[in-house]
Amino acid sequence: MAKANVAPTMDPVAGAAAFDEDIPRVLKVLGAESLEALGWRRPNKLSLLVPLKGTHNGVTDEYLLRLGFQAYRTWPPSAQFVNPQSLTYSYPQDQQFVPRLASPECRTHIAYERPGHAKIQLICCSATLEFYEVLHSVEAHHVWHETDSFLTTIMAIKRAFGDFYEGRFAPHG
Amino acid sequence: MSMDKGAGDNAQDGDLNKALNDLEKAQEHQARARAEEAAADREIGEAIEEVKAAEEHDRDRVEVHVTHVNDVEHASFKERRTATLGEVWDRSYKELKIVRKEKDIFQTAGDPPKSLMTHLGLTLEEAHKQKVITDYRFGIVSETGGA
Numbered sequence: 382m383a384k385a386n387v388a389p390t391m392d393p394v395a396g397a398a399a400f401d402e403d404i405p406r407v408l409k410v411l412g413a414e415s416l417e418a419l420g421w422r423r424p425n426k427l428s429l430l431v432p433l434k435g436t437h438n439g440v441t442d443e444y445l446l447r448l449g450f451q452a453y454r455t456w457p458p459s460a461q462f463v464n465p466q467s468l469t470y471s472y473p474q475d476q477q478f479v480p481r482l483a484s485p486e487c488r489t490h491i492a493y494e495r496p497g498h499a500k501i502q503l504i505c506c507s508a509t510l511e512f513y514e515v516l517h518s519v520e521a522h523h524v525w526h527e528t529d530s531f532l533t534t535i536m537a538i539k540r541a542f543g544d545f546y547e548g549r550f551a552p553h554g
Numbered sequence: 555m556s557m558d559k560g561a562g563d564n565a566q567d568g569d570l571n572k573a574l575n576d577l578e579k580a581q582e583h584q585a586r587a588r589a590e591e592a593a594a595d596r597e598i599g600e601a602i603e604e605v606k607a608a609e610e611h612d613r614d615r616v617e618v619h620v621t622h623v624n625d626v627e628h629a630s631f632k633e634r635r636t637a638t639l640g641e642v643w644d645r646s647y648k649e650l651k652i653v654r655k656e657k658d659i660f661q662t663a664g665d666p667p668k669s670l671m672t673h674l675g676l677t678l679e680e681a682h683k684q685k686v687i688t689d690y691r692f693g694i695v696s697e698t699g700g701a
Contacts, residue, residue, distance in 0.1 A: 406626045435666070486698045506700040522657050523699030529624050536623045536667060537698045540659075543666035 382455065383525040389456040389513050396453040397426040403454070403530045410532070424468065427451055429458075431535055435480050435546035442549050444480050446538065448531055452510055457525045458534050459510040461502050462489070470502050473553035484545035487537055491550050506541075508534040616678060616690050620646040621663060623695040627652060633690075639681055640674035646694060655696055663691035 383389070404416065413419045422430040429448040434441055447468060449459030462479045463470045470478070476491040479502060486506060493503035495515050503511050507523040525533075615632045620642075622628070629649035633642055643660040647653070660674070661667045673686050681687045 403626070410621050410626050410628045412628075485701050488701045504700075507698045512700065517700075519699050522655075523697065526624075529696075530626050532626060533624050533695065533698075536693065536695055539666045540661065540669065540695070541666075543664075543668045 382527055383457065383513055385513075385519045385521075385524060386516050387513070388516065389452045389510055391451045392455070393427055393451045395455075396450040399454040400427070400429075400450040400531070403532075407530060407532045429531065430463075430468070433480075433539065433542060435482075435542040435548075437546050437548040440548070442480065444478065446535070448534065449510070450531070453531070454527050454529070456510050456513060457508045457529065458531045460504045460506075460508075460534055460538065461511075462504070472500055472502065476550045477552040479550045480542065481547035481550055482538070482541040482545055483547055484541035487541035487545070489550075504538060506534075506537050508537045618642055618646075618678075619663070619691045620650065621691075621693045622646075622650050622652050623693055625650075625652055633678065635679040636677050638675055638677050639670050639687075642678065642692065643670075643674065643694070646692070650694075652694075657697040659695050659697055661693045661695060662687055663693045664688065667693055667695075 408414065408416070408419075411419065416423055416429070420432050424430060427450045429450070431446045431448065432443060433446050434443045436442075444462050445465045445468075447459075447461050447463045447470075449461075451459065461470050464475045464478050467475075469475075472492045479489055479491050482489045482504070488505045490503040490505060492500040493505075493511075493515060494500055501511060501515070503509075503515060505517065506512055507517075507519050507525060508529070512519070513525075612632070614636070615634055617630060618633045619630045620628070627650050629646065631645070631649050633645065637645075639660065646660075660670045662670060670681075670686070670692070673681060676684065676686060678687075678690065
């Protein structure tokens with residue numbers, strides 16, 4: 382089980398197996414026949430690409446969320462908004478591909494600083510792996526449980542898009 | 555002097571008796587069939603009344619769909635339009651057979667989902683009229699921490 386102030390350990394084999402196991406459960410509960418039917422894509426055993434969108438001041442923006450399952454399900458999936466062409470995130474050139482989410486449950490940072498480490502994109506939410514990697518403080522009732530699934534992560538981020546979306550981060554330069 | 559019936563007359567009497575018997579049986583069958591038909595008509599009438607009553611009952615109800623995101627479970631059930639969102643949320647746990655957690659959130663199942671926590675006193679009908687909900691699909695999630 383995930384713990385506060387403990388760095389996650391990676392186990393890609395177990396992560397891929399747990400991801401395999403959870404896909405049919407999630408599809409069933411969403412009433413979908415395939416990931417593609419939801420508009421999602423699995424480019425490899427450990428990744429899921431989920432298109433998301435947000436509307437701010439009447440303008441709708443599209444984003445691509447990449448989930449990574451290298452420590453799943455002991456830990457939540459990694460979650461990063463990525464450049465839709467490269468499917469990766471490099472700061473600062475890809476910062477416009479990150480939405481400004483300012484929910485008390487989920488806030489985005491394009492370059493989160495952690496002493497002694499490189500800056501990372503942080504979707505600051507207890508349902509993302511990076512949240513634990515930066516050893517963020519967390520209430521006991523918010524800690525990720527192994528009974529949670531990647532749907533928890535997607536829904537937490539989607540909910541932030543609902544009421545707390547503030548538009549796109551400005552392009553670099 | 556007596557007149558004995560001939561063999562031909564006896565045969566004719568036998569045919570007539572048989573025909574009368576057959577007629578009697580046929581009339582009995584007809585009477586039974588009419589009684590059964592009358593009973594069937596009554597049953598059909600009663601069934602139509604039951605259907606009307608059920609339709610009347612259903613007009614006041616809607617089909618509700620709830621997904622428990624964390625436990626990846628789904629339930630559907632009929633609920634009164636006059637039930638509040640809070641009541642729908644309460645009943646959802648019973649239908650899902652999942653224990654409520656203190657920090658659970660009731661939300662729409664839209665894209666994006668929207669929290670209904672400040673609207674729990676609205677009835678389904680009111681929530682729909684006020685466009686708080688656009689359908690009867692809901693989600694339950696555990697609160698996350700961040701910021």
